Amino acid sequence: MPTPTPWYARIPPPLIMLFAIVVFVAVMTYVLPAGHYERIEVAGRMRVVPGSYGTVDSTPIGILQLFRAFPEGYKVATPIIFICLASALMFAILKATRTIENAVGRLLYKLGTKRAELILVLLTFFYGLLGIMVGYENNIAMIPIGAVVVLALGGDLVLAAGVSAGGMTVAFGLSPINPYTVGIGHEIAELPLFSGAGLRSVLCFGALAITAAFNVRYFRKIRRAPETAIGRGLDERGLALAKPLDEYAVSGRDWLLLALFGDGLAWVLYGVFNLGWFINDISAVFLVVFVVMAACSGLSLSQISAAGMKGIAEMAPATFIIGMAATVKVLLEQGQIQDTISYGLAQALQGLPTYLSAVGMSIGQSGLNLLIPSGSGQALATLPVMIPLGEALGLSRQVSILAFQVGDGVTNLFNPSLGGLVAMLSLCRVPFDRWLRFVLPLTGIILVWAWLGLLVAVAIGYS
Template structure:
């Protein structure tokens, strides 16, 4: 792993990796260019009452009138990314608004001093045992990922966990990894996740219980590999901070996230304890609402808005200070909200150019006649490729399963294995894809540059891919 730059040395003039905004806009331009090259085509679609969406019909692909995307489409793509109703990916405006309100909520809680004092107290209590936070928290996030597809909801936890990890002697990469990889591995090994395996199983014509044992094995193995990987990096950073991939941002991150106030002697008043109890209760209510009441971004945004007002009133901040704290917190995450819409713009351009179905049709043709083990592994890689274009797991399930699952019958492979290949393929890509609001939003909150996240995670991706392909191959062999 390359040594990070020394912040004590003058900055050298040379190539600097572009920001997330530049990367995403360049991808919009690239996809727009592809709409001039890749033939336009579409599958016929029928309404699915079970899925509540139109699904493509295998064998009905046909070329259609081209709709190449020009300069004005590229310019409008980030705007359409916020609210375009015609794409497979979820709208970004609700996620972006949720992020802004989360920022305001954190700003109000921070203004009470409760977070700083609480972190100080936690560091005293955890002295010498900080490393156990990593597997414990990653298990909780993985549980959310595998059961109800915890993804966008994780954006609420970054501003809570990053200060704790930095105060414990780690860095922002560790905090981002605990949340993003914890929940991401859960989604990768989706067991009863309604937004992944349940939708995919329905679309494939099997029950979500089919293949459940294999997915549990994959979940357990991938979780162990991921936790070991994160703990190894965390131990290196704690022993030698210069090993951090964001060492050059160490002072700035400490000032931004903990402000130098989380010393062991920081007072922890009764009022601040009440604020932290309400703070924790807000997240508990959010999880309850999402997992059992069908809440989504509007309900969660309303929850954090009213919680911010309630906490401000209890802490006696006053109207002017409460509003100022809320606006300052929202302002800190404005860049994150814009990144989310920009990422969605890529999918908007691809769908408008009618090349999504053409890519899927090419995938369908590529697996015809393959032996069983080769077939399931190629399906996995097809889902990996498609996931870069359609980061929504539910959207990709509805798009790809009605086409690829029937092909498995001709290859002699059980359809539930195709569902598992879909879940693992889309799950592993959604740990890194720049078209995902969860990835780009989380990295932006953590102030972790995208290229450094790639440097951090690529060995883990290799290891996880080896585990997944071995499991899929063994399942076919012993079926």
């Protein structure tokens, strides 16, 4: 009797998933009426005017227009694509000189691998704090370091992604000080910036603790039964330690390159917090650090070139998918159905009981997140509509913003349209189907935790 095909074997790769979403959006331009809200500029941002939705002449997407949208999508995604390539170049030098491998090997020799579970917990929270304090795509350069450490502890690449990409995604999505969701939401709702941080912090750090416990549980499982590892057979070359821990030493050159790398990250932090830097500025810093590290690496010009091209080649599939994800946004705008979808979501929530409407708002935002993965883009498109609707349903403005944040943030864990996630998984060499096998149970647990937080927020009149 043939063995039944497991569900995860039928998951298409993200390239196919995204193409299906692109085609779906194009078809929807023939089904949904075109419409738009009026917008006004407030503090340099275009904000929707509540109650201003109206239909307009349809602009359905034809075949040629569908494929013409792809280069437009790549144009929109250029900053994210370039920061991925710049971080790949920077890590290529550290990889070619074995600097990260030497440093991790020596560190674990000093710490001992008997504290592996504690190290996994601390590492999950470390990446979570990066997500809270620094941002998302800004931290892409830190992902390979987590992969080297987790493999050295006896984990696999899927666990490496769970610790680094998982911890960062959860914390960034539920961050009490997320400027792209909470910050814009408070600006729209005319609330004090980052007010209500107490409850948001409990939700965020509780979700991080759940993620850390989930990672440790998976680690115990694959140590007990290696054949159950989801990451079994993935390419670990260049990331796994090549010799016993007691044989590693950190040379003077390694210390110099690590110092340059650390100085670059410090430079980025200073620019983000004090100079208002964004992705292009960070990319420029990464390129400067790459050039300086290359000059100090002792590698020949041909070795530097080969290492850089290899790093770019490894990142290329992720950047291709990032551009395709941006194509969805382009088609929504060209077909003029983005506002129609937001309006439909608002209409669907009317008449629901108060508690159910809060959860329903987060579920609706979760679906919208697959089409508009940009948190700031979603906030500007939907919150001006959702906040007045929430008040009519008995929800405070803080609860409406929290519902939006939960819907946007938690589903980022499995969103194929989120370019940063795809890039991080690429750096960990984890195919999307294997990532879904790992992360979907975690996503369900964190959603339940977040929805409980939403219900508590409604019960206490969170404002």
